[in-house]
Amino acid sequence: MTRIFITGSADGLGRAAAETLLGEGHDVVVHARDENRLAAAKDLVGRGASAVAGDLSDPAETREVAAQVNRIGDVDVVIHNAGVYTGSAIMPVNVVAPYLLTALIEGPRRLVYLSSGMHRSGRPDASRLRSGTYADSKLFVTTLAVAVSRIRPGVAGNAVDPGWVPTRMGGPGAPDDLRLGHLTQEWLATSDDPEALTGGGYWHHRQRRDPHPATRERHFQDTLLAALADLTGTPLS
Structure with a gap:
């Protein structure tokens, strides 16, 4: 049995992944931004999930x-x-929170970060951590996934593009398959397939894809990590 923590798992892709992983017998920890939102996951807790709350x-x-x-x-x-598409919380939720949780949560050997095909439109400029766009945020978190695999031997960090799926964020008219939108995360989290055990990948529907070239540039990785460490006061060891 694998213990898996999923941020933003009261609804959408996070909840779908939690439901599947619980059904497979894994020990799942769900998360919502506050106790009221956790009420949406009470059925998952009733099935054995643990729960935490906090605004990312x-x-x-x-x-x-x-x-x-x-x-x-x-x-x-x-x-x-967890992620947001608009507003002032884009960088805090999409980038700073994953960075802090990566720095502070003890023990995980696999880390899966939700990216987007829109990351290719992001600008590789770490000064945009305070005012960047959604595309910038997804470029940064994809870079974080690749960097973690480099600086933490034995830890597999991977980024996933789930596609444009019909969740609250994606909207009811989104054209992609909802099941495929969370399948890759579950596979990377639990599979013993040799491909799933690798790190530094950018995935879409269980297929490796080429990310923005900046994600693999060591200088940009180091610049971004330094900027995040300075912003949060917490280095990523």
């Missing part, structure tokens, strides 16, 4: 989420699913 747009609450997860016990996998 607030670094202090993000640190508390990490502390809650660590109190539950060592986690094998983190799926960084």
